[in-house]
Amino acid sequence: xxxxxxxxxxxxxxxxxxxxxxxxxxxxxxxxxxxxxxxxxxxxxxxxxxxxxxxxxxxxxxxxxxxxxxxxxxxxxxxxxxxxxxxxxxxxxxxxxxxxxxxxxxxxxxxxxxxxxxxxxxxxxxxxxxxxxxxxxxxxxxxxxxxxxxxxxxxxxxxxxxxxxxxxxxxxxxxxxxxxxxxxxxxxxxxxxxxxxxxxxxxxxxxxxxxxxxxxxxxxxxxxxxxxxxxxxxxxxxxxxxxxxxxxxxxxxxxxxxxxxxxxxxxxxxxxxxxxxxxxxxxxxxxxxxxxxxxxxxxxxxxxxxxxxxxxxxxxxxxxxxxxxxxxxxxxxxxxxx
Numbered sequence: 241x242x243x244x245x246x247x248x249x250x251x252x253x254x255x256x257x258x259x260x261x262x263x264x265x266x267x268x269x270x271x272x273x274x275x276x277x278x279x280x281x282x283x284x285x286x287x288x289x290x291x292x293x294x295x296x297x298x299x300x301x302x303x304x305x306x307x308x309x310x311x312x313x314x315x316x317x318x319x320x321x322x323x324x325x326x327x328x329x330x331x332x333x334x335x336x337x338x339x340x341x342x343x344x345x346x347x348x349x350x351x352x353x354x355x356x357x358x359x360x361x362x363x364x365x366x367x368x369x370x371x372x373x374x375x376x377x378x379x380x381x382x383x384x385x386x387x388x389x390x391x392x393x394x395x396x397x398x399x400x401x402x403x404x405x406x407x408x409x410x411x412x413x414x415x416x417x418x419x420x421x422x423x424x425x426x427x428x429x430x431x432x433x434x435x436x437x438x439x440x441x442x443x444x445x446x447x448x449x450x451x452x453x454x455x456x457x458x459x460x461x462x463x464x465x466x467x468x469x470x471x472x473x474x475x476x477x478x479x480x481x482x483x484x485x486x487x488x489x490x491x492x493x494x495x496x497x498x499x500x501x502x503x504x505x506x507x508x509x510x511x512x513x514x515x516x517x518x519x520x521x522x523x524x525x526x527x528x529x530x531x532x533x534x535x536x537x538x539x540x541x542x543x544x545x546x547x548x549x550x551x552x553x554x555x556x557x558x559x560x561x562x563x564x565x566x567x568x569x570x571x572x573x574x575x576x577x578x
Contacts, residue, residue, distance in 0.1 A: 245386045248276050249357045255318065256325075256358070263315065270314040277348055278307050281378055282386050303347050303378060310350045316527035320351045320417060320446075323516035327413055327446055328355070328364055330518070337365040337410075339393075341438065343400045343416035343431060344370060347378035352415065356388050365393040367411070369400045400431045405438055417448045419527060421512045421531050422452060422558045429477070429485070436482040438506060449478035449515040452557075457534075457545060458503035468509065469501040474548050475557070494549035499563075505543040508535040508561060541566045 251273045258265050271292060275285045283304055283306040284294040293307035306514055310317050332338035342352050345368050347357075352366065370376040376397050383389055396403060398414075412434055421427040432445070439445075454471040474480075474497060485491050514522040522530050540563035547560040 244276060244280060244480070245388075247321070248273055248354065248386060251276070251356045252357050255321075259448050266318055267311075267314045269415060269573065270317060271311050272352070273354060274311055274348070277382055278304075279310075281347075281381060283307065284435055286352065287483045293398075306347050306375075310348060310504065310520060313528060316522060316529065317350055318477075319516055319520055319522055319526070321355055321384070321448055323518075323520045324351060324355045324415060326520065327444060327517045328359065331412065332363060337362050338413065339440075340364050340366050340413045340415060341364055341411040341435065342368045342578055343435070345373035345379060346370070347372075349382060351417065352405055353382060353386060353388060356391050357386065359391075364391055365408075367394045367396070367405070369396050369398055369403055371397070371399050373397055375433075389447065401434050402428060403435075409438065410440045411561065412436055412442055413444045413446060418447075418450070418514075418529055421529055422510055422533055422557055423450070423477075424533075425554070427555055429550070430552070432477070432482050433485040436479075436486045443479075444517075445479055445482065447514045447516045448518075450477060451476050451513045451515070453511045453513075454497055454546060454548075455509040455511065456499055456501055456505055456537075457507040457509055458501060458505045458543075460503050467503065469499075469503065471497040471499055473547060475550075490552040494547070497546040499543045499545060502542065505537045505540050505563070508537050508546065508559065509533070509536055510535070510557075510559075535561075537561050537563075539566055540564060 246576050251269055255266070255269045258269065274293070278285055278293045281303060282296070283300060284296055286292050286294060287381065291308045292311055293304045295301040295304040328338055336389065356364070368379070370379060376395060385394060415432060418426055418428045423429055451473060452475045455496055456469040456471055457466050458469060459466050472538045474495065475493065512530050514529060515520060524530055540561065543561060543563040545562045549558050
């Protein structure tokens, strides 16, 4: 075992044993692993700096940014690593390697490479799809340095939305990490819509499901505190939804959420939760992927309906609210009570 691999393996073993609540320990050990990889790729490491990874030349800046992003969002990284490890151990076969498709692993392979260190030989075979040539080059260097080449069936410099595998090739798991909450301006849906056809019948997605809910934030007369009223879920992305989307080029994803709450509306809140695998979730402030998005609806005296539609060309959900308009008298009255 190479020296780099041994050090990285030791760090990952320690990470497995840490409780999810121990944020300081998680952050430190994730940085320890990232520092090993960064130094191997020629970046400078500043252990106690807010951005611990620095580029010595301009061409390295995207790589340094990728390392700093992972170090900042260490909890999200750790949860994805645990989810992948559990998925492989629970769903994989002992008689043959589990076929895993990894979508845009990035220059570090920060989720998947650490997990490979913890698995026995021949447990998995990876197919990696990376659209960025420089990221792919860095990934190849780390795979070689960590002696993980036997775990990789193929590395493709390709656009995941259009890639096609060899004839009859199918996957037991697709690992695809979203980049934005609500999948806004993210090619995630188009990618999974295309790649779902290459899953085995019992194949899994990671995340297993992405749940999006709408809430009305409002106040009642003479009450200063605001209240969150549930409007319901407007979209769930899971294996069932992906299989449905794969049947059409750009399926209609939309609907309406009626609001029966008699309150003065202030904001429409849109939340995202990720079920990574089994009981491993990302929620609330745990990740940038689950940050709540807000839309101002204070122009309404009463909100009656929220319409939503996924716009495929723009890769985002659009929302249209309707209700009783706020009059000048209402605005004056609201101003006096507030």
